[in-house]
Amino acid sequence: MRRAFRMIRVLGVRWALFRLRYALKTRCGFFEKKLPMRTWSDLTEKEIFDPETFSGTLEKDYAEWKRKNARSFLFRAADFRDWRPLLERWGASAATEEIENLKVGRVLYFENGYATCGFPPRWRENAVSGESTPAGTHWSGLSDFGFGDIKFIWEPSRFGFVFPLIRVYARTRDDGCARIFWTLFEDWCRENPPETGVNWKCGQEISLRLMAWSFAFYAFLESPETTPERLALFARAVFESARRVRANVDYALSQKNNHGVSECVGLICAGTLFPEFRGSEERLSCGVRNLERQIRELVYPDGGFSQHSLNYHRVMMQDLTFALRIAEVNGVELPEILRERLLLAAAYARDFVFGNDGDTPCWGANDGAHVFRLSECGYRDFRPHLQCVGVGFSRERFFPPGPWDEEALWFFGKAALDAVGEKRAAARDRFSATVAGTHVLRRGGNAVFFRCGCFAHRPGDDDLLHVDIWRDGECVVGDTGSFSYNSKTPFIAEHNVVSADDEPQMERLSRFLKAPIRGTLLRADARGFSGEHDGYRRLRVPVRHRRDVEVEEASVSIRDELSSSAEHVYETHWVFPKFRVERSEVCDGLEFFLLNGEKTAGRLRIRADGAEFLGFSVHKGDEKSGRGFVSPHYGERLPAQVLSVRFRAAAAHIRTDFVFPA
Known part of the structure; x- marks a missing residue:
């Protein structure tokens, strides 16, 4: 019953009455007669x-x-x-x-x-x-x-x-x-x-x-x-x-x-x-x-x-x-x-x-x-x-x-x-769609998409503060895609976000409906973006999450600030649709080579201040859990690496750097 009231709150009383009337008409055979x-x-x-x-x-x-x-x-x-x-x-x-x-x-x-x-x-x-x-x-x-x-x-x-x-x-x-x-x-x-x-x-x-x-x-x-x-x-x-x-x-x-x-x-x-x-x-x-x-x-x-x-x-x-x-x-x-x-x-x-x-x-x-x-x-x-x-x-x-x-x-x-003829309109290097909640920045060989904003209409994915990074026209980190709306085959849709206590950002109300949360864009300029969301305010001990993205010509840096009055397990997720990562053994901390085929295309470094490091995992094609897949086409499920790094803290400052050859 609580979920039904939440749905009405999201979609409105008029929508609820229409759907109730529609269900009654269907059950009574209205359309079979009409x-x-x-x-x-x-x-x-x-x-x-x-x-x-x-x-x-x-x-x-x-x-x-x-x-x-x-x-x-x-x-x-x-x-x-x-x-x-x-x-x-x-x-x-x-x-x-x-x-x-x-x-x-x-x-x-x-x-x-x-x-x-x-x-x-x-x-x-x-x-x-x-x-x-x-x-x-x-x-x-x-x-x-x-x-x-x-x-x-x-x-x-x-x-x-x-x-x-x-x-x-x-x-x-x-x-x-x-x-x-x-x-x-x-x-x-x-x-x-x-x-x-x-x-x-x-x-x-x-x-x-x-x-x-x-x-x-x-x-x-x-x-x-x-x-x-x-x-x-x-x-x-x-x-x-x-x-x-x-x-x-x-x-x-x-x-x-x-x-x-x-x-x-x-x-x-x-x-x-x-x-x-x-x-x-x-x-x-x-x-x-x-x-x-x-x-x-x-x-x-x-x-x-x-x-x-x-x-x-x-x-x-x-x-x-x-x-x-x-x-x-x-x-x-x-x-x-x-x-x-x-x-x-x-x-x-x-x-x-x-x-x-x-x-x-x-x-x-x-x-x-x-x-x-x-x-x-x-x-x-x-x-x-x-x-x-x-x-x-x-x-x-x-x-x-x-x-x-x-x-x-x-x-x-x-x-x-x-x-x-040859008359052309060029794409913009920087564009911020504040109503849609999408923001794009091109700099050097980097093209970055940042997802942050409020929902004027019902939300889709748990992807506020998601970041797509493309280098020289190829996707380095992106989204997993949808795969299927109704399949028994396991597939976990993942985004490049930070989760708290293994909870999604939004509460699911039905198969295609989630309770909207609020994202606030704090900055969108020629150097990057900043934003925050209140999705984890619903936790018993709330969490505040802010993300800053800095885009340089040969690097992209992401800083995640998570704060709460009690400890939580924070997990940062990165989806590699085509690239893959390989742990570097010759450095302190957590560092990976970014590989495009057999070619080293850059490095990935992840650091956290004020947090206990709990470990990392790389999923690829895990049939049991459904993790480690991407779906560039509907119904398609391709193995791909998904990197997850876990920390425990009340307040954590996580820095993730993608560094590419100049």
Whole structure:
């Protein structure tokens, strides 16, 4: 009961009443009555179409009518010929490999590895655990957590494979790509009748699927594989998907995160591109109205996003870019704040591109979402979408020309790339986002990320005062990542922080909710950062923790001051995603070599004044505890060193120095 009251205090009485009402509606069968299970043939022309727009029959007339009256999209298939020199220069080997695997029943999961799912995939099966969901159950009667990690069921149904298919099609005009799409689309509809089963459960999943379908529709519209019968089924599927999202969008909006944003964009997609459907105008209006409200609240004036995650930050940006662009090409006016906040969000994310390969700190929830996979670049490369926003909306590049330009080509065309030329906007050496609670400093070969601030929205990880250190474009110490939201495989998420008495910074209230604590930024300047948090004020004998970070051209020094009126066990944690440490035997105190492969890349020294040294441990791939792993991709678990050093004291002054060759 205490925990329930704490949740209400964090999320508000209005949220609690909404969730209670939602639970009662679900239990009483409200959604089964409002959105009943049925067959695709039950959806008739009378139900789907506005007769003032289209009054013919689906099977006989719709295909010809739609080809003549299709709304504008980001591209036309006729553009592909002009694009070919660029596309050939950038290549599509990864896309081709994915298609070849798809044809033999191997589906790419979270842009990291393949799982054997069959061709067509077994849409309702968890490819990791082997568990299957019921075929004939209404989506509202299924649990999110009853079949292993549900994301492994949903991933193929996002239709992410559309993007390698259209990328190869644009280069080759091979109708085999269209055939694969339509074969999988027809099978998906056969195995997932309206409102039936797990793949109708989440409005965000449906919205992302709608966006992928729209790319396929416009890319393959003139292919002989796009038959009248297939377009009739396509119309039914898009109509029912939009209807399902609209009917339950309030649930997504109540979460105040990427779910609401994606579902609003799904409504804008369907409402803009398919105005012939009944209710399209209202769905478009609902999407625009609520998207403005969400973006105004969730994207901060400093460019940060409410979910405290760079991966979800990119999802939000891709959603916004898609909505703005399809509205623009169809003359639909969207509120200017959407463009303004997108540009702020892009500038914010650009400053986190620390890696030579476009990588960023693995900060926050990292669920593998990548809405538009429109280049050869990998999941962790943020350059494609940031370049797209820069070219399309800022009229300048964020990065030099390269294969990461391809996403901008799909969204804005060759003329937009030609117009910007070599004009570039440089990343800032120092940036402090005080509302988002993130701070970046570049100096010499060092790039440092410091996490400190209050929570305007519900917190994510126990990572206040966390530090990421990158040297010459490579991560020295970083975050472990997420691995899975619901897995029996052990994985301990760790951050570069100091813990007290083995307690996390925040009290966990539910699977995805923690009680917020307060972080106070004391300093952010050209030399470093200072901050403190009150997370350990809840202990029986409270602890105060302050951290100072000093960044020089060839070193980074961290000073942790912990104070209390009684003794505690303090443990400092350092996660090495790619580097490793090796104890130096020729020095006094605690000193390690920093190794990058077999090369010595620097030294790590840890000292504590006024504290009893209790020892240190290096975990790597510990299957029993789940410590010593990192997860750069969702569902991926790689052994990596995690160094922990323990001290006992009431007041301790811990100094940690990372020293690199000048």
